[in-house]
Amino acid sequence: MQNIDNASYLFLPLSEEEKENHLQPLSTEPLSFWRDGWIRFKGNKLALIGSYVLLFLFIMAIFAPFFTSYKYYETHLNLKNMPPCKKFWFGTDELGRDLFTRVWWGARISLFVGIMASSIDLLIGVLYGSVAAIVGGKKEELMMRTCDILYSIPYLLVVILLMVIIGPGIMTIILALTITGWIGMARIVRSQILQLKEMEFVKAAITMGASRKRILLKHLIPNCMGPIVITVTLTIPSAIFAEAFLSFLGLGVQAPIASWGTMANDGLSALRYYPWRLFFPAGFISITMLCFNLVGDGLRDAFDPRLRS
Amino acid sequence: MTLHILKKIGILLLSLFIVSTATFFLMHAIPGDPFTQDKAIPEEILKAMNSHYGLDKPLFYQYVEYMKGVMTWDLGPSFKYQGRTVNEIISEGFPVSLYLGLEALTLSILGGVVLGAFAAFKYHKWQDNLLMILAVLGISIPSFILATFLQYLFAMKLNIFPVARWGSFSHTVLPALSLSALPMAFIARMIRSNMIEIFQQDYVTTAKSKGLNTNVIIFRHVLRNAILPVVTFLGPLSASILTGSFAVEKIFGIPGLGQWFVLSISNRDYTVIMGTTIFYSAILMFCIFAVDIIYCFIDPRIKLKESKCKI
Numbered sequence: 001m002q003n004i005d006n007a008s009y010l011f012l013p014l015s016e017e018e019k020e021n022h023l024q025p026l027s028t029e030p031l032s033f034w035r036d037g038w039i040r041f042k043g044n045k046l047a048l049i050g051s052y053v054l055l056f057l058f059i060m061a062i063f064a065p066f067f068t069s070y071k072y073y074e075t076h077l078n079l080k081n082m083p084p085c086k087k088f089w090f091g092t093d094e095l096g097r098d099l100f101t102r103v104w105w106g107a108r109i110s111l112f113v114g115i116m117a118s119s120i121d122l123l124i125g126v127l128y129g130s131v132a133a134i135v136g137g138k139k140e141e142l143m144m145r146t147c148d149i150l151y152s153i154p155y156l157l158v159v160i161l162l163m164v165i166i167g168p169g170i171m172t173i174i175l176a177l178t179i180t181g182w183i184g185m186a187r188i189v190r191s192q193i194l195q196l197k198e199m200e201f202v203k204a205a206i207t208m209g210a211s212r213k214r215i216l217l218k219h220l221i222p223n224c225m226g227p228i229v230i231t232v233t234l235t236i237p238s239a240i241f242a243e244a245f246l247s248f249l250g251l252g253v254q255a256p257i258a259s260w261g262t263m264a265n266d267g268l269s270a271l272r273y274y275p276w277r278l279f280f281p282a283g284f285i286s287i288t289m290l291c292f293n294l295v296g297d298g299l300r301d302a303f304d305p306r307l308r309s
Numbered sequence: 310m311t312l313h314i315l316k317k318i319g320i321l322l323l324s325l326f327i328v329s330t331a332t333f334f335l336m337h338a339i340p341g342d343p344f345t346q347d348k349a350i351p352e353e354i355l356k357a358m359n360s361h362y363g364l365d366k367p368l369f370y371q372y373v374e375y376m377k378g379v380m381t382w383d384l385g386p387s388f389k390y391q392g393r394t395v396n397e398i399i400s401e402g403f404p405v406s407l408y409l410g411l412e413a414l415t416l417s418i419l420g421g422v423v424l425g426a427f428a429a430f431k432y433h434k435w436q437d438n439l440l441m442i443l444a445v446l447g448i449s450i451p452s453f454i455l456a457t458f459l460q461y462l463f464a465m466k467l468n469i470f471p472v473a474r475w476g477s478f479s480h481t482v483l484p485a486l487s488l489s490a491l492p493m494a495f496i497a498r499m500i501r502s503n504m505i506e507i508f509q510q511d512y513v514t515t516a517k518s519k520g521l522n523t524n525v526i527i528f529r530h531v532l533r534n535a536i537l538p539v540v541t542f543l544g545p546l547s548a549s550i551l552t553g554s555f556a557v558e559k560i561f562g563i564p565g566l567g568q569w570f571v572l573s574i575s576n577r578d579y580t581v582i583m584g585t586t587i588f589y590s591a592i593l594m595f596c597i598f599a600v601d602i603i604y605c606f607i608d609p610r611i612k613l614k615e616s617k618c619k620i
Contacts, residue, residue, distance in 0.1 A: 046442075046445075145320070148320060149320065149323060149324045149327060152320075152321075152324045152593075152594050152597060153324065153328055153590055153594075154548045154551070154552060154589065154590060154593050155548075156548075156552040157552065157586055157589055157590060160555075160574065160586075161332065161335060161582070161586055162335075164339075164574055164577075164582060165335050165336070165338060165339050237449070241451050244451060245451065245453065245552075245556065248453055248556055249555060249556065249559075249571055249574065250571075250574070250575055251574065264453075264454065264457075268457060268560065271457060271460070271461055271465070272461075272465055275461055278457055278461075279458075282454040282457065282458070285451060285454060286446075286449060286450045286451070286454055289449040289450070289451070290445065290446065290449035290450075292449075293445055293448055293449045294445060297445065
């Protein structure tokens with residue numbers, strides 16, 4: 001070891017003693033984008049409560065109909081308009097149907113419609129938006145102008161018109177909701193990708209000869225996951241609202257299937273004397289939308305770096 | 310600028326054309342005809358009715374006639390109410406809806422700006438937290454549910470306001486309140502976050518260090534810039550007030566256009582549905598257009614051209 005001069009000494013491994021004295025251990029693992037966001041999200045109490053309530057709603061919507069002692073279409077004509085009691089937890093409606101059972105069936109329909117509609121929006125929107133941003137030029141102009149025109153038609157009017165034409169039902173509601181619902185997502189994805197396209201890592205990928213498909217799938221879309229997730233979380237409540245609204249106007253699912261909107265519509269006529277018939281479904285619509293909005297806001301605060309204070 | 314406006318007008322007209330065309334063909338794609346009922350109608354009468362309303366002509370001819378009508382503001386007769394035209398229904402119902410809508414819009418802008426500004430002043434204090442929780446509630450509770458709740462509480466239980474119908478100002482309070490809750494909450498949230506951002510800007514610090522009066526800083530520098538972005542959302546917000554009116558007018562029994570629209574849907578009165586849809590779309594598109602143009606004038610920073618880049 002004597003011959004070794006100072007310079008090459010630097011390249012030898014450290015002794016145990018030196019390691020302990022001089023090397024500071026790395027304080028933490030480097031935070032990934034998702035972990036960082038998750039930590040911020042956990043700090044947001046309201047959003048956390050919202051996600052627990054949603055989890056509870058999902059579990060109940062899936063399992064509660066199996067455990068209630070009544071069927072959602074089962075009538076008890078001698079027990080009409082019962083107030084909430086031990087036998088019927090949420091009371092009964094004008095045909096003596098158990099509202100507790102019907103509320104959870106309604107939850108199934110509302111959540112199903114919300115999730116299906118927003119997943120289809122997600123698929124079409126991401127595809128359309130990213131293709132538009134990548135092709136550029138005249139084609140992009142044409143694609144986005146088409147979007148502008150479709151977007152300028154009021155959403156609920158389109159949905160109502162379509163429901164009048166294709167007739168009521170769960171599948172038709174989902175179809176009507178998605179026919180112009182994807183445009184918001186497409187616009188967000190496009191604007192994100194237009195920004196990302198200018199970044200060095202994308203330029204590096206282009207220089208190294210990566211194909212468009214690879215750049216899109218490996219570099220661009222993963223980097224707009226934040227805004228995409230937020231948009232999906234905020235699309236679900238608007239779809240649930242639209243379903244309830246349509247059912248409230250008599251354009252939604254048809255009897256005897258229960259949806260929160262149809263139950264609220266049925267309850268409206270009896271508001272003065274049997275208010276619980278309206279307030280249970282109405283309360284569930286409001287709570288569900290509230291929780292989705294809280295979670296969506298929480299995700300936006302957690303994952304959108306521009307909004308961080 | 311002129312080019313920008315012309316382009317916008319072009320898009321507006323094109324959208325209106327597409328909406329009218331789509332509405333027409335969609336309505337004619339419905340199986341059966343407007344006179345299909347439970348009772349069987351004799352063949353001759355059906356024929357006479359079809360020829361009276363021009364339904365025996367080829368579809369394209371009907372389309373051209375209808376488009377001519379749309380352009381000259383003649384939306385045809387109602388199929389369910391004999392002797393009434395769609396124009397009559399619109400001119401009867403729309404003033405009521407407009408009155409209600411404008412009241413709701415005014416309420417939401419005033420309330421939203423005041424509450425948002427107040428929350429921004431009390432940033433991270435309990436007033437701010439309370440207002441923001443209320444705002445999330447306002448955004449989450451659909452107008453038709455809020456309407457029934459307000460009706461039950463203030464009209465049926467407390468007897469402060471009339472339960473339903475239309476007539477005096479007190480009839481408009483509950484419907485306008487339920488329509489304005491969502492836009493108000495939305496505006497309040499926007500104003501709050503904009504103001505908090507603006508408080509940290511250099512020009513506000515400069516204004517403070519110049520020793521300007523607090524009121525001047527708030528009104529001339531902060532609030533003015535905080536309200537600007539809200540203007541762009543007035544289009545979508547009026548859309549939400551308008552569609553909300555379908556249910557709210559039904560709940561409060563208000564004889565507005567929204568009520569007619571819902572009624573025509575359940576009656577399957579196709580010409581009224583078509584006419585009202587086109588009318589509503591035209592109004593909303595015009596609102597969005599007007600907001601766009603106004604925004605260009607009041608905010609000189611707006612960029613009219615997006616930068617383009619290619620992969």
